[in-house]
Amino acid sequence: MIKLDIGRVPDGHSHYDIEADASELGLCLEDGHLESPVSLSLDVDRRGGDVFIRGMVGARAVLGCSRCLKEYSLELETSLELWCIVGGESDGADEEDRENVVRVSAGAMFVDLADPVRSELLVLLPLKPLCDEGCKGLCPGCGIDLNVSSCSCGSDDHDNRWDALKKIK
Numbered sequence: 001m002i003k004l005d006i007g008r009v010p011d012g013h014s015h016y017d018i019e020a021d022a023s024e025l026g027l028c029l030e031d032g033h034l035e036s037p038v039s040l041s042l043d044v045d046r047r048g049g050d051v052f053i054r055g056m057v058g059a060r061a062v063l064g065c066s067r068c069l070k071e072y073s074l075e076l077e078t079s080l081e082l083w084c085i086v087g088g089e090s091d092g093a094d095e096e097d098r099e100n101v102v103r104v105s106a107g108a109m110f111v112d113l114a115d116p117v118r119s120e121l122l123v124l125l126p127l128k129p130l131c132d133e134g135c136k137g138l139c140p141g142c143g144i145d146l147n148v149s150s151c152s153c154g155s156d157d158h159d160n161r162w163d164a165l166k167k168i169k
């Protein structure tokens, strides 16, 4: 749970900086993890039970490169925008058109931002993580990391040379 103290948010404008433990997001990465903290910088505008929250989310993911298997870190930064409706009725007539609406009961002290934050961060995570666009990966012959050294596998092999030429084109 990433808590925003909704019970104490005053009418009008206020600002909140929240640092949350990455585990609160319940985000399972196939090959990596999120580092803590996940930071939120939020501008909150409240009018009665109608609370508009917008701001930035920052986090860092440690991922395994899908070519060379090395771990690398990726900075994630995204914006977050959501409406929080406290206690049923909102006076916004256009409520149905709003995206990202979170409803909490009138007496609630906290609103949980974990779900919206998680979905914003998920969009930023690559399906095929690469430490670098030009990562050369591991040699399929000997397994050496071709980014740091070279090997003699296939150096006498004409087919491999032609492959390399084809890539240049």
Ligand SMILES: [Zn+2]
Binding pocket: 065, 066, 067, 068, 069, 070, 130, 131, 132, 135, 136, 137
């Ligand atoms: Zn790599």
Ligand SMILES: [Zn+2]
Binding pocket: 139, 140, 141, 142, 143, 144, 151, 152, 153
């Ligand atoms: Zn090799």
